[in-house]
Amino acid sequence: MTRARRLAITLSDLRNAADSLPDAVVLLDEAWRVRWFNRAAEALLGLRRGHDRGVVLSDHLHGSELAAWLRAGARVPLHDIPAPGRPGDHLDVSIQPFGRRQRMLLARDISPLTRLEQIRRDFVANVSHELRTPLTVIHGYLELIDPEDVPALASVLGEMRAQSKRMGQIVEDLLTLSRLETQEHVIDERVLMAALLATLRKEAEALSQGRHRITLEVTADCDLLGSPRDLHSALSNLVSNAVRYTPSGGSITIRWQRTPEGAMYAVSDTGYGIPANHLTRLTERFYRVSSSRSRETGGTGLGLSIVKHVLNLHQARLSVESTPGQGSTFACHFGAERLLAPENP
Ligand code: ADP
Numbered sequence: 001m002t003r004a005r006r007l008a009i010t011l012s013d014l015r016n017a018a019d020s021l022p023d024a025v026v027l028l029d030e031a032w033r034v035r036w037f038n039r040a041a042e043a044l045l046g047l048r049r050g051h052d053r054g055v056v057l058s059d060h061l062h063g064s065e066l067a068a069w070l071r072a073g074a075r076v077p078l079h080d081i082p083a084p085g086r087p088g089d090h091l092d093v094s095i096q097p098f099g100r101r102q103r104m105l106l107a108r109d110i111s112p113l114t115r116l117e118q119i120r121r122d123f124v125a126n127v128s129h130e131l132r133t134p135l136t137v138i139h140g141y142l143e144l145i146d147p148e149d150v151p152a153l154a155s156v157l158g159e160m161r162a163q164s165k166r167m168g169q170i171v172e173d174l175l176t177l178s179r180l181e182t183q184e185h186v187i188d189e190r191v192l193m194a195a196l197l198a199t200l201r202k203e204a205e206a207l208s209q210g211r212h213r214i215t216l217e218v219t220a221d222c223d224l225l226g227s228p229r230d231l232h233s234a235l236s237n238l239v240s241n242a243v244r245y246t247p248s249g250g251s252i253t254i255r256w257q258r259t260p261e262g263a264m265y266a267v268s269d270t271g272y273g274i275p276a277n278h279l280t281r282l283t284e285r286f287y288r289v290s291s292s293r294s295r296e297t298g299g300t301g302l303g304l305s306i307v308k309h310v311l312n313l314h315q316a317r318l319s320v321e322s323t324p325g326q327g328s329t330f331a332c333h334f335g336a337e338r339l340l341a342p343e344n345p
Contacts (some may be wrong), residue, residue, distance in 0.1 A: 022108075090109070
């Protein structure tokens with residue numbers, strides 16, 4: 001067999017192998033023009049053999065999320081976007097540079113995963129919704145019974161009331177999470193920070209009942225753009241955690257200040273703190289460092305998941321710093337695009 005023939009066979013084998021891949025592969029030149037693509041790229045990206053070689057990929061995908069990402073330089077991998085070639089399907093897309101200023105676009109069909117994720121979300125939302133009515137009925141009847149009429153059961157009754165209230169709170173938190181998960185955007189309203197911070201401080205004082213020293217330090221005079229209800233819920237969750245995980249006599253500081261990227265809302269406490277190995281998992285549902293402490297203080301284990309979702313919807317992020325035995329700081333970092341100059345009085 002001649003060398004040329006052997007090379008031709010190897011090339012054809014490589015093409016066949018690439019065509020059998022379930023993921024789309026597109027080779028792009030230095031000007032982002034399509035040099036070559038495999039069969040999956042035809043199905044997932046709508047590229048056509050014999051037609052689309054040499055076209056600028058973002059022109060071909062014009063109007064899609066993928067095109068906008070390519071035009072912006074495709075710097076970070078793209079997660080869960082609609083497949084331009086197959087409506088209803090979802091892709092993860094990344095770019096790998098290779099050779100001399102060439103690039104390889106990889107697109108993976110993640111539709112089976114997103115469908116499973118949807119089933120899970122619907123299941124949690126449905127279960128929570130179905131539990132709501134029976135719980136309300138049980139709670140209502142428990143409230144009707146006067147412990148003085150049944151002194152022998154007074155302590156049992158108290159425990160039943162507390163537990164049914166707790167279950168009600170878990171169900172409400174799960175429904176909030178379901179709503180936040182399915183929501184893609186928040187309403188953009190002015191969130192009056194001065195008023196919100198004053199409310200948060202009052203909430204902290206009410207929860208603490210004089211057991212902690214509570215300080216408010218405000219150096220930024222800007223408002224936020226977003227959902228007042230969701231932001232209140234997220235920011236107050238951090239305050240409530242600080243109170244609940246700080247022993248009597250400790251201090252809690254609520255801050256609102258400017259940062260190079262925008263502004264930061266932070267709650268610092270001098271409480272129990274969190275060992276470093278737990279920090280990355282705190283925003284998972286029902287993740288607790290100490291279940292008994294969380295239960296004792298009335299926690300549902302869902303607070304920080306709610307915080308994370310609310311912040312994601314506002315393109316903001318949560319950071320946590322903590323030293324066991326010394327305290328923690330939970331901070332929400334907002335970008336400049338979410339800030340508004342205060343309104344004139
Ligand atoms: P929970 O309802 O249990 O408080 P969260 O989602 O709000 O649930 O918090 C998750 C866990 O993170 C808590 O159970 C607790 O162990 C830990 N945690 C949260 N905030 C603090 C804090 N300020 N200090 C110490 N631990 C905290």
